[in-house]
Amino acid sequence: MQKWRFFVIKIIVVIMLLAIIWRLYDMQIINGQGYKNLSDQRVSANIVEKAPRGEITDRNGKALVTNRRGYSLRLQKTDVKDEEFNTMILKLFDIFDKDGYTLEDTLPVSADEPYEFTFRDEAEKEKWYKENTGISKNMTAYEVLDYFKERYFADNVPQNSLRRLIGIRYDIRKSGFSINTPYILASDVPVTVVSRIKERSGEFPGISVTKDFFREYTSGKVAAHILGRVGKIYKEEYAELKEKGYSLNDLVGKQGIEKICESYLRGENGTKSAFYGKDTDLLKGNTEKAAVPGDYVVLTIDSELQKVAEDSLERNIKNIAAQGAADGRSNRGEDACAGAAVAIDVNTGEVLALATYPNYDPQTFSKDYDSLVQDESKPLWNRAISGTYTPGSTFKPLTAIAALSTGAITANEQITCEGIYKFYEDYQPKCWIWSEQHLTHGSINVSQAIVESCNYFFYETGRRTGINAISEYAKKFGLGEKTGIELSEEVKGNVSSPEYKKTLYKDEKEQRWVAGDTIQTAIGQSYSSFTPISLANYVATIANGGTRYKAHIIKSIRSSKDGSSVYEEKPTVTEKVNVSEDILKTVKDGMLGVTDEGSAKQIFAGYPINVGGKTGTAQISKKSSNNALFVSFAPFDKPEIAVCIVIEHGYRGANAAYVARDIYDEYFGLNRKDDVNAQSYDENDIHNVLLP
Known part of the structure; x- marks a missing residue:
């Protein structure tokens, strides 16, 4: 009887071993590539689903500001070294240049030579030096670029791309970039740029393509000073806005109605679980909380x-x-x-x-900003x-x-x-x-x-x-x-x-x-x-x-839900x-x-x-x-x-x-x-x- 029990146990063990061996064979030989692809997707992420901002209309219901869908490039922090990161950014520059897309930055140094500071006034200048303690007030714009060149290990970067790269890296650092705080590298990116990046996804670790909402000012310049604009959250604003549920990558009303009615227009963000894949996309998952669009603002103007x-x-x-x-x-x-x-x-x-x-x-405000500020007609x-x-x-x-x-x-x-x-x-x-x-x-x-x-x-x-x-x-x-x-x-x-x-x-x-x-x-x-x-x-x-x-x-x-007041x-x-x-x-x-x-x-x-x-x-x-x-x-x-x-x-x-x-x-x-x-x-x- 005892021998019979021992025999049964041995049979069970053999069957289990055979099952494990078969499973390994299936995973590595038969369906190895499929499981490899699946494993590439197994980096889970909880994604904030952005709520579309509410529309702004005139007194007769004509839409003055709406939303449209577009693409953004999102940068997730990885273990990539500085030199490799610089190389990746330079490759992005090449792709952007082919489509005439320009990455903007806030470094207060002119984009082209001869390099000069672009401070609007003394107050802005003083504030900048306080925030950048390693920089002396006696430095020229060229010396400031040299300072950042050393800081960002950019010795091997071509001279014609150096200013652009420093500007992007400066903004990334300024944004509080971390594992938990990704950085929106580019917004409203052309489809052709997105396609090229996806085709070469292996060259851009940490960069994903996301779909976002962008403001559409339907009547061009009409009522620009009334409607205002939205923009990125400044670092000094974040402490207060964080308590209201904003992230550093959110857009917030900066002027006009966009600013005054921010609490109504912003809506409520949703959340969904997904997987982060090597093809640079955040893969679709389950929606845990649906985003609620912002309310509609009706103006008195005709x-x-x-x-x-x-x-x-x-x-x-x-x-x-x-x-x-x-x-x-x-x-x-x-x-x-x-x-x-x-x-x-x-x-x-x-x-x-x-x-x-x-x-x-307002549609081209960021691109036109420097010339608008310098225009004597204000x-x-x-x-x-x-x-x-x-x-x-x-x-x-x-x-x-x-x-x-x-x-x-x-x-x-x-x-x-x-x-x-x-x-x-x-x-x-x-x-x-x-x-x-x-x-x-x-x-x-x-x-x-x-x-x-x-x-x-x-x-x-x-x-x-x-x-x-x-x-x-x-x-x-x-x-x-x-x-x-x-x-x-x-x-x-x-x-x-x-x-x-x-x-x-x-x-x-x-x-x-x-x-x-x-x-x-x-x-x-x-x-x-x-x-x-x-x-x-x-x-x-x-x-x-x-x-x-x-x-x-x-x-x-x-209300965006039912139109109620x-x-x-x-x-x-x-x-x-x-x-x-x-x-x-x-x-x-x-x-x-x-x-x-x-x-x-x-x-x-x-x-x-x-x-x-x-x-x-x-x-x-x-x-x-x-x-x-x-x-x-x-x-x-x-x-x-x-x-x-x-x-x-x-x-x-x-x-x-x-x-x-x-x-x-x-x-x-x-x-x-x-x-x-x-x-x-x-x-x-x-x-x-x-x-x-």
């Missing part, structure tokens, strides 16, 4: 109106510059180069258009909310409101313009018509003074009213204050006042407020400077009867200005006269909709053309929209009114194809319109 505003700004600025140059005399608009246009709903505070010229293309600057401008005669309606409200003048009172204001012995400024034509405006009331833009009338009115009342009413109408628009770049501007003047000078004598300051403030000169959006909101407040609304550009936010912006009243209807009617009648018989008559002659407006010509320097401004609202009897136009060095205020007319044409549906040239710029207009 994208068609926005485009008209931007196109009109560009066209008219170029025309002014061309005609100014043809004039032959200096300071006739030949230096016109930039401007802004704002259109706002007078009854809600909704921003319908917010245009700045020049602008930029295309990255959102002039509509960040630029502050002396208002010129566009301020006169405000002075009239302050004077009428305080009883300094009455609606029917007439003041006689004598050309030269001689109330003060030591300061006797002239009315513009005296300076231009050696004429006077005669005896006129306040409405007529707005039509004629009589400086003399407003010198006297300003003197009687006093600076305190003028500055107080300016603030009531939102001048020198932020409008409340969601965009973070908004500045508040400044109202001319004794208190503000003291902040401008250190010397007590220069700080002293004098009578001339008051009367210059009254005509929109002196120390006042306002943003185009605050000027638009000020006129909207006049137009609607004295209700100042908070300006806003976000209409609503919608996540957030709705409601009209918000900032202030109800205590001013009588009679006073506002007196002022508005004057503004109607500006387009009927005053300085904007030529632009609005025969226009089917009554427009109330005021031109402004603000002197900036004797070495440059005056700034041109135009503020307005329409329809006059039942206002819907207020518009402000500013053209830097536009020569005369009326020149800015052409842009406003184009905006009204689009808003009221008057820009028919058969009338396409009705609002075109006349080469003689510069010489025919009146100064204010």
Whole structure:
């Protein structure tokens, strides 16, 4: 019996050994290659599945920013030595060069010889030296490259590729690259590049191809300053963003709506398990948590109106510059180069258009960045909310409101313009018509003074009213204050006042407020400077009867899941200005006269909709053309929209009114194809319109 048991055990052992031998034979001989391929895939990874960002649309649902799928090259940390790694990067350069794809980096040294530092300012320079302690401030750009050449073991790298390689390695180190933190080596890579890398996958250890979402700005440059952009997370940002679930390879909103609405647009990333293969792909596995797309942001702007505003700004600025140059005399608009246009709903505070010229293309922002920063016309600057401008005669309606409200003048009172204001012995400024034509405006009331833009009338009115009342009413109408628009770049501007003047000078004598300051403030000169959006909101407040609304550009936010409302912006009243209807009617009648018989008559002659407006010509320097401004609202009897136009060095205020007319044409549906040239710029207009 015992022998039988022993025999059975031996049989079992033999069978087990035979099974093991057969299994080994199967794995190594019969299906060896298959199991080898499978083993190549057995590097498991938990992959973050990126959520697509939410779309951004205009008020009518037209998509302004969407997503598209593309490829990225992801670098995983391996045991590759520095020299081998450098060789691998150089091979990538060869592949990229064949397709014209350029790897970008943030090393502050120019891409080509002669090498120079590319710091934007001293603050950026100081910060960089603090972060790179091994580099002396006395080093030249060439010496900095030599420092990194030694650090990255790049002695054998060809000179024509050295700067590029150092830049990439610098960014990899700066990103916190580690086993747990891969690095996105290249984004939005062409399919041809991906194919070549896959064909030579054995030459690129640690590099995988991933599919990502990329932002698509569907209308080119339109609304670029509003929409903003996304970009890589900076190392100094990461500490805070890490707590919110971001990784260093994530993109985050950097400017505009992309930044302001980041928490809504980003969505929720998902996760999936997969295997990392030698063919450079992260192999598909099981989805553990599905990604949730970001919410949709609906803006208040009308994208068609926005485009008209931007196109009109560009066209008219170029025309002014061309005609100014043809004039032959200096300071006739030949230096016109930039401007802004704002259109706002007078009854809600909704921003319908917010245009700045020049602008930029957010789709090519990274590639164009160096040239954009160096451009003297500052295309990255959102002039509509960040630029502050002396208002010129566009301020006169405000002075009239302050004077009428305080009883300094009455609606029917007439003041006689004598050309030269001689109330003060030591300061006797002239009315513009005296300076231009050696004429006077005669005896006129306040409405007529707005039509004629009589400086003399407003010198006297300003003197009687006093600076305190003028500055107080300016603030009531939102001048020198932020409008409340969601965009973070908004500045508040400044109202001319004794208190503000003291902040401008250190010397007590220069700080002293004098009578001339008051009367210059009254005509929109002196120390006042306002943003185009605050000027638009000020006129909207006049137009609607004295209700100042908070300006806003976000209409609503919608869930990507079911389209339900996540957030709705409601009209918000900032202030109800205590001013009588009679006073506002007196002022508005004057503004109607500006387009009927005053300085904007030529632009609005025969226009089917009554427009109330005021031109402004603000002197900036004797070495440059005056700034041109135009503020307005329409329809006059039942206002819907207020518009402000500013053209830097536009020569005369009326020149800015052409842009406003184009905006009204689009808003009221008057820009028919058969009338396409009705609002075109006349080469003689510069010489025919009146100064204010």
